[in-house]
Amino acid sequence: MNKPNDKKFWSGRFSKDSAELLDRFNSSLSFDKRLYKEDITCSIAYAKTLAHCKIISRHESDEIIRGLNKIFEEIEIEKEKWFCENKNEDIHSAIENRLINIIGDIGKKLHTGRSRNDQVSCDIRYWLKEEIKQIISLLKTLRSTFITLGREYFKTIIPGYTHLQHAQPVTLGHYFMAYEQKISRDIQRFAEALERADVLTLGSGALSGTSYPIDRNFLAKMLGFKKISENSIDAVSDRDFIAECLFNIVLLNVHLSQWAEEMILWNTEEFKFIFISDAYATGSSMMPQKKNPDIPELIRGKTGRFIGNLTAILTLLKGLPQAYNKDLQEDKELIFNSTDNIKIILEITNEFLQNITFNTDRMLEAANSSFISATDIADYLTKKDVPFRIAHEVAGKIVAYCIERQRTFKDLSMSEWNTFHKLFGDDIIEKIKIESCIESKNVYGGTNPQQVLHAIDRANKKHE
Numbered sequence: 001m002n003k004p005n006d007k008k009f010w011s012g013r014f015s016k017d018s019a020e021l022l023d024r025f026n027s028s029l030s031f032d033k034r035l036y037k038e039d040i041t042c043s044i045a046y047a048k049t050l051a052h053c054k055i056i057s058r059h060e061s062d063e064i065i066r067g068l069n070k071i072f073e074e075i076e077i078e079k080e081k082w083f084c085e086n087k088n089e090d091i092h093s094a095i096e097n098r099l100i101n102i103i104g105d106i107g108k109k110l111h112t113g114r115s116r117n118d119q120v121s122c123d124i125r126y127w128l129k130e131e132i133k134q135i136i137s138l139l140k141t142l143r144s145t146f147i148t149l150g151r152e153y154f155k156t157i158i159p160g161y162t163h164l165q166h167a168q169p170v171t172l173g174h175y176f177m178a179y180e181q182k183i184s185r186d187i188q189r190f191a192e193a194l195e196r197a198d199v200l201t202l203g204s205g206a207l208s209g210t211s212y213p214i215d216r217n218f219l220a221k222m223l224g225f226k227k228i229s230e231n232s233i234d235a236v237s238d239r240d241f242i243a244e245c246l247f248n249i250v251l252l253n254v255h256l257s258q259w260a261e262e263m264i265l266w267n268t269e270e271f272k273f274i275f276i277s278d279a280y281a282t283g284s285s286m287m288p289q290k291k292n293p294d295i296p297e298l299i300r301g302k303t304g305r306f307i308g309n310l311t312a313i314l315t316l317l318k319g320l321p322q323a324y325n326k327d328l329q330e331d332k333e334l335i336f337n338s339t340d341n342i343k344i345i346l347e348i349t350n351e352f353l354q355n356i357t358f359n360t361d362r363m364l365e366a367a368n369s370s371f372i373s374a375t376d377i378a379d380y381l382t383k384k385d386v387p388f389r390i391a392h393e394v395a396g397k398i399v400a401y402c403i404e405r406q407r408t409f410k411d412l413s414m415s416e417w418n419t420f421h422k423l424f425g426d427d428i429i430e431k432i433k434i435e436s437c438i439e440s441k442n443v444y445g446g447t448n449p450q451q452v453l454h455a456i457d458r459a460n461k462k463h464e
């Protein structure tokens with residue numbers, strides 16, 4: 001294989017070779033090399049368009065395509081070697097230089113009417129569309145896992161928390177379906193981001209458009225873009241679609257980080273709500289007894305870099321004058337880093353969830369161990385026409401009374417109940433059982449097991 005040369009396509013007006021340090025600082029090849037497939041695909045479509053619009057001959061276009069296909073094969077066969085010691089400024093120059101190396105002067109026609117400014121935007125959009133589709137597909141798998149778990153545990157009782165204090169009992173199924181909702185919104189957000197990435201920007205030139213009669217709709221159709229961009233200045237400077245995607249990844253991982261935090265807590269000696277399969281936990285090199293939840297910890301930890309990447313792109317964009325500026329080259333490492341990390345997170349979250357054992361006895365015991373049904377005492381009186389504020393006060397006094405005497409609601413005699421309010425009847429004990437508390441939340445979106453099943457039905461109908 002011949003080494004690609006590294007001629008600078010802008011060297012004409014320069015009287016000196018560029019400094020070695022400038023080359024090192026300026027180059028993006030070390031990271032944008034992963035766009036070689038997209039760059040070649042978009043260039044092939046561009047060459048076809050140039051011939052279709054009679055800007056170059058059919059023969060020239062065929063030669064360019066032959067050369068580009070050869071480069072693709074070369075890279076596929078020996079990726080490491082192809083890029084090793086390649087001194088080109090970026091993936092676009094590396095491929096164009098190699099093309100000229102292989103097919104000679106005809107290769108110099110490929111860039112007719114094109115700038116690296118619209119080229120890089122087109123490549124990255126083409127690449128990102130595929131990434132978003134993969135993320136959506138992984139999200140859909142995760143969503144079905146939450147639904148499956150929701151169905152399996154639709155009537156399993158756990159303590160529900162607010163402020164991490166026992167609040168009201170809920171079902172484990174209802175908890176899983178809460179995550180199904182968050183993930184569904186994430187899917188919607190990525191689908192919307194996909195719409196906005198799905199725009200062909202090639203044909204915008206450096207910033208003002210092109211003076212060649214390029215049929216941009218023909219090009220868009222060939223590359224599978226839904227729309228073509230409306231304004232060439234915007235087209236080469238717009239990175240909203242990257243910022244949006246970085247935001248969607250942050251919010252998605254904020255959701256997963258919340259879940260991860262729960263798994264870490266639930267796995268503690270104090271909670272003991274879950275057991276993690278040995279295949280999905282790690283040990284300590286010093287303390288033999290340790291079994292650590294590294295997976296959820298790393299998921300929680302990676303939120304930092306996702307937020308960092310979003311902050312970086314917004315900071316990068318904020319002061320940029322129109323149109324292209326080299327600052328924009330910094331977009332790639334951010335989006336590569338975030339998409340790579342979120343994809344593995346989605347995969348591992350799904351597997352991790354399927355390898356947890358839920359300690360349902362312990363969950364029930366925990367739910368029964370507190371004053372978690374206090375709201376239902378207030379509701380009991382309220383349903384007998386006591387104003388809620390008064391009923392709340394009465395229930396609060398009963399809680400204080402029990403705490404002081406180290407007793408539970410169940411230990412109270414009927415006469416004790418009636419010292420707090422005369423409207424308490426024998427049925428109060430039944431009404432404040434946690435099963436009854438759960439049963440009574442029979443409202444659309446509530447934790448009553450039948451409502452959870454309805455929610456599962458609705459979820460199954462959606463998105464399919």
Ligand code: ARG
Binds near residue numbers: 116120324328
């Ligand atoms: N490597 C560059 C980037 O990623 C490609 C575009 C260069 N354009 C230019 N006018 N220097 O943004």
